[in-house]
Amino acid sequence: MKTESDRNTLIERFARFLRARNGRLTRELLREPGRFGLGQLPAAKVPDATTEMVCGFCSTGCGMTVHLRGGQAVNISPTTDYPVNQGTACPKGWEALTVLDAPDRSTVPLLRGTDGRRRQVEWGEAMTTMASRFRSIQAAHGPQSVAFLSTGQITTEEMALLGAVAKFGMGMVHGDGNTRQCMATAVVAYKNAFGFDAPPFTYQDLEESDCIVLIGANPCIAHPVLWERVTRNPHSPEILVIDPRMTETAMAATLHLSVRPKSDLTLLYGLAHELLKQNAIDGAFIEEHTRGFDEFAAFVQQFDADRVADATGLSAQTVRDAALRIARARRASFWWTMGVNQSHQGVKTAQAAINLALMTGNIGRPGTGANSITGQCNAMGSRLFSNTTNLLGGRDFTNPADRAEVAALLGIPYERITAQPSWSYDRILDGVRSGEIRGLWIIATNPAHSWIDQNSFRETLAKLDFLVVQDMYHSTETAVLADLLLPAAGWGEKEGTFINSERRVGLIKKVSRAPGLALSDFHIFKLAAAYYGCGALFEEWDSPESVFQILKRLSAGRPCDITGIADYRALDQAGGVQWPYPSENPDLSQERRLFADGRFYHSDGRARFLFEQPKDLPEPASTSYPFQLLTGRGSAAQWHTQTRTAKSDVLRKLHPRDPYVEIHPVDAKALGLTPGGWVVVESRRGSAVVRAFVTPTIPTGQIFLPMHDGSTNLLTLAVFDPESRQPAYKACAVRIRAARGEEVRGNDNTSTSH
Numbered sequence: 001m002k003t004e005s006d007r008n009t010l011i012e013r014f015a016r017f018l019r020a021r022n023g024r025l026t027r028e029l030l031r032e033p034g035r036f037g038l039g040q041l042p043a044a045k046v047p048d049a050t051t052e053m054v055c056g057f058c059s060t061g062c063g064m065t066v067h068l069r070g071g072q073a074v075n076i077s078p079t080t081d082y083p084v085n086q087g088t089a090c091p092k093g094w095e096a097l098t099v100l101d102a103p104d105r106s107t108v109p110l111l112r113g114t115d116g117r118r119r120q121v122e123w124g125e126a127m128t129t130m131a132s133r134f135r136s137i138q139a140a141h142g143p144q145s146v147a148f149l150s151t152g153q154i155t156t157e158e159m160a161l162l163g164a165v166a167k168f169g170m171g172m173v174h175g176d177g178n179t180r181q182c183m184a185t186a187v188v189a190y191k192n193a194f195g196f197d198a199p200p201f202t203y204q205d206l207e208e209s210d211c212i213v214l215i216g217a218n219p220c221i222a223h224p225v226l227w228e229r230v231t232r233n234p235h236s237p238e239i240l241v242i243d244p245r246m247t248e249t250a251m252a253a254t255l256h257l258s259v260r261p262k263s264d265l266t267l268l269y270g271l272a273h274e275l276l277k278q279n280a281i282d283g284a285f286i287e288e289h290t291r292g293f294d295e296f297a298a299f300v301q302q303f304d305a306d307r308v309a310d311a312t313g314l315s316a317q318t319v320r321d322a323a324l325r326i327a328r329a330r331r332a333s334f335w336w337t338m339g340v341n342q343s344h345q346g347v348k349t350a351q352a353a354i355n356l357a358l359m360t361g362n363i364g365r366p367g368t369g370a371n372s373i374t375g376q377c378n379a380m381g382s383r384l385f386s387n388t389t390n391l392l393g394g395r396d397f398t399n400p401a402d403r404a405e406v407a408a409l410l411g412i413p414y415e416r417i418t419a420q421p422s423w424s425y426d427r428i429l430d431g432v433r434s435g436e437i438r439g440l441w442i443i444a445t446n447p448a449h450s451w452i453d454q455n456s457f458r459e460t461l462a463k464l465d466f467l468v469v470q471d472m473y474h475s476t477e478t479a480v481l482a483d484l485l486l487p488a489a490g491w492g493e494k495e496g497t498f499i500n501s502e503r504r505v506g507l508i509k510k511v512s513r514a515p516g517l518a519l520s521d522f523h524i525f526k527l528a529a530a531y532y533g534c535g536a537l538f539e540e541w542d543s544p545e546s547v548f549q550i551l552k553r554l555s556a557g558r559p560c561d562i563t564g565i566a567d568y569r570a571l572d573q574a575g576g577v578q579w580p581y582p583s584e585n586p587d588l589s590q591e592r593r594l595f596a597d598g599r600f601y602h603s604d605g606r607a608r609f610l611f612e613q614p615k616d617l618p619e620p621a622s623t624s625y626p627f628q629l630l631t632g633r634g635s636a637a638q639w640h641t642q643t644r645t646a647k648s649d650v651l652r653k654l655h656p657r658d659p660y661v662e663i664h665p666v667d668a669k670a671l672g673l674t675p676g677g678w679v680v681v682e683s684r685r686g687s688a689v690v691r692a693f694v695t696p697t698i699p700t701g702q703i704f705l706p707m708h709d710g711s712t713n714l715l716t717l718a719v720f721d722p723e724s725r726q727p728a729y730k731a732c733a734v735r736i737r738a739a740r741g742e743e744v745r746g747n748d749n750t751s752t753s754h
């Protein structure tokens with residue numbers, strides 16, 4: 001067996017390799033394992049078989065080959081012929097198995113007693129208690145007084161089962177997912193513009209575009225495998241990056257548009273204005289396939305280059321230059337992520353990107369599109385089948401015909417299909433504060449770290465009569481608050497499907513045993529139904545595979561039709577399948593985009609131009625708080641609240657040990673801050689003690705904090721996009737100063753635990 005020192009050496013070598021390749025990992029590691037010290041695995045670890053599945057971290061949805069011995073996973077590598085990643089993976093994917101093996105895995109249900117202490121209980125007692133506590137709350141305060149908060153990390157079959165059991169079985173009215181934090185804006189933007197939540201692209205478009213416009217997106221770090229696809233583009237594309245920071249992606253851009261925080265909407269309207277002036281529009285496409293263009297064209301007249309320059313901090317010439325580069329392109333594509341979605345006018349900013357694609361006819365053709373890259377591995381599954389904002393299959397809770405259709409397809413009494421749409425995440429939390437919600441079930445998400453403005457969040461949860469948390473780990477900031485903690489299996493310990501950003505349905509499999517008494521989320525939802533006395537309604541939902549067949553029925557005739565997938569066990573050999581894939585005349589090509597025929601999902605078949613006046617920042621910088629705080633992903637080795645990635649020795653070596661704030665050298669000098677020294681960042685709501693990373697990549701007057709540290713959301717401002725109710729994490733007013741000795745000593749961040 002290897003000694004601890006051997007292991008550390010091995011990790012160091014592996015980490016050096018990762019750094020040297022700038023996050024790009026190839027099959028070389030497998031071909032030459034000895035080169036990286038991985039060739040001397042103990043005999044028991046030598047694999048005797050492999051199986052294919054998709055990664056469980058991000059929405060890229062890479063194919064991974066799991067190496068098995070005796071049916072159990074012993075190693076993992078990127079699948080060489082999977083169409084998404086073609087043999088590459090980011091560090092998280094390589095370490096996907098490691099994070100399953102952690103000392104803080106949740107292995108047994110924990111129930112808090114009247115003395116405030118938690119004790120281990122059997123599943124029977126756990127589920128009996130959950131059912132009786134939720135039932136008594138509902139009896140006293142109405143069925144809507146118990147709600148759930150779910151996730152984009154569990155399988156589509158699990159999400160659908162949870163949504164059905166909670167709403168049709170347990171009588172809940174309100175349930176939302178953490179996808180509200182990352183994707184709600186894109187959902188609303190697409191639904192209103194296209195008539196359905198339908199990201200139109202395939203990843204191949206990154207290789208076929210000759211002008212790639214990235215808005216509030218840093219794929220080098222957030223979606224490294226997609227950035228790999230950009231680097232393979234043979235057309236020497238223009239790469240325009242709209243981002244205040246000189247991110248890793250912006251460094252590789254042909255034009256970096258370093259706009260002031262949240263002035264991107266003004267810039268996009270300005271680009272539309274310039275494209276009109278340059279007559280770089282596709283009149284025939286607009287005429288045949290869209291509605292509202294004349295009003296939009298009149299609206300953007302006010303956004304001349306000088307006005308845009310004033311608002312964004314760019315020069316008027318730069319704005320004209322950017323428009324010219326888009327105008328010259330035969331195939332322009334517009335991509336956005338959280339810099340757009342997580343803002344106070346996110347929906348209109350996303351729709352401004354859609355407007356650019358529509359007016360230039362850059363949609364439905366290779367290398368084009370208005371393309372939202374989503375975040376979590378199964379955010380797209382959540383958008384279609386979680387039964388939260390939308391009734392199953394992208395239907396409408398308020399539409400009696402939709403409810404009747406779902407009731408008939410599921411064999412569930414019509415009156416059990418609630419006619420009331422769910423409250424959004426923030427409204428559910430308001431309901432907890434006001435006493436309207438008294439029981440809450442949180443599944444596979446960590447809002448006590450990730451929700452905006454943490455100061456009020458913990459007080460809010462403390463108001464609940466009963467909090468159930470279902471998670472892989474007992475140590476998350478949310479799990480430790482639970483009255484009842486249910487131990488859940490993770491990715492690799494269960495099976496089902498995920499849907500990635502390009503609408504590709506992929507399969508995950510059970511390749512490892514969950515520890516202790518932990519069960520798959522699917523099994524826990526089945527237990528919840530049984531103990532609630534509504535199990536008979538879900539007899540057909542007896543396995544992930546049978547639920548997949550139910551989802552197929554629910555999808556029939558919908559834009560997301562997947563009835564052509566006969567057997568989900570064949571998904572891995574197929575390289576995943578993008579929706580739509582109807583049983584009749586399916587398109588068999590491996591890379592498919594939407595709207596090639598110019599028909600959108602509105603009843604008239606036309607896409608909509610949607611727009612409004614840009615609004616001021618919710619909390620502009622002031623004399624007391626002179627900086628704008630930006631937040632985002634810190635490194636490719638970190639995932640959200642780090643409940644998983646912090647478990648990997650390798651991943652921890654790939655990002656700074658201590659949390660840090662990026663600040664420009666001019667600002668640091670003016671404030672007397674030392675590079676690497678401890679500083680305090682304060683907003684009107686809270687403070688964080690972090691190290692100063694002095695770098696010219698952040699503009700003066702702005703600072704940047706990675707979202708992975710728990711203190712970041714002590715600072716953020718609870719503002720939401722009015723249409724999507726997505727939190728606006730990206731800009732609020734803060735100040736910064738050197739930390740005093742006692743502040744550093746009293747700060748949790750100085751530990752190495754995260």
Ligand code: SF4
Binds near residue numbers: 085
């Ligand atoms: Fe691919 Fe995302 Fe997994 Fe990395 S985390 S391997 S990019 S799916």
